Amino acid sequence: MHETDEELYSRFLADEDKEALGELLDRYGSSLTLFLRGYVDTMEDAEDLMMDSFVAIALKKSWTAKRSSFKTWLFAIGRKLALKHNRKKRRELNLTEKYRSEPPGEGAESSDAVFNGPETELLKEEQKRQLYEAMEKLHTEYRDVLYLLYFAQMSYEEAGVIMHKSKKQMYHLAGRGKQALRNELERIGFDYGQP
Numbered sequence: 001m002h003e004t005d006e007e008l009y010s011r012f013l014a015d016e017d018k019e020a021l022g023e024l025l026d027r028y029g030s031s032l033t034l035f036l037r038g039y040v041d042t043m044e045d046a047e048d049l050m051m052d053s054f055v056a057i058a059l060k061k062s063w064t065a066k067r068s069s070f071k072t073w074l075f076a077i078g079r080k081l082a083l084k085h086n087r088k089k090r091r092e093l094n095l096t097e098k099y100r101s102e103p104p105g106e107g108a109e110s111s112d113a114v115f116n117g118p119e120t121e122l123l124k125e126e127q128k129r130q131l132y133e134a135m136e137k138l139h140t141e142y143r144d145v146l147y148l149l150y151f152a153q154m155s156y157e158e159a160g161v162i163m164h165k166s167k168k169q170m171y172h173l174a175g176r177g178k179q180a181l182r183n184e185l186e187r188i189g190f191d192y193g194q195p
Contacts, residue, residue: 148163
């Protein structure tokens with residue numbers, strides 16, 4: 001039987017059941033990491049923040065289903081940690097005058113590609129690279145709303161909780177974000193052809 005997020009988290013709270021927490025990590029670890037990658041410079045930082053998010057939910061134990069879904073709460077914690085990470089990093093950069101070591105877009109590869117032949121695979125990978133490149137250039141709010149709605153498959157309400165916006169604001173942001181992404185993809189010559 002497939003347990004809900006709420007059942008798994010309740011089981012973890014009741015019994016300190018690490019398997020339940022592991023199941024939640026399996027469900028949301030990758031999507032949370034990709035979401036956090038939009039906030040930080042490297043995939044390694046995003047992975048660290050994802051793990052910190054799971055540590056936080058293991059220690060805080062303050063989620064209730066009345067306020068939001070488990071997934072929404074987890075992503076909100078991750079976003080808060082990423083913003084805190086960036087504030088700390090900015091302070092360090094101001095003190096030491098370091099510069100980014102990884103160009104935007106690196107570390108955004110996906111391991112879930114399906115093999116359909118070398119040409120098809122190359123086209124898919126190129127389209128993904130172009131999409132990630134275009135997403136990196138969007139305003140942060142546009143990138144976040146598009147990621148939460150289409151990659152993390154959240155509702156407008158859930159994404160709004162994470163971004164501290166109303167449902168109406170989320171609709172407007174999503175519309176402007178889609179237009180900005182379309183413009184950016186056209187600017188870089190995105191190939192809409194089917195692989």
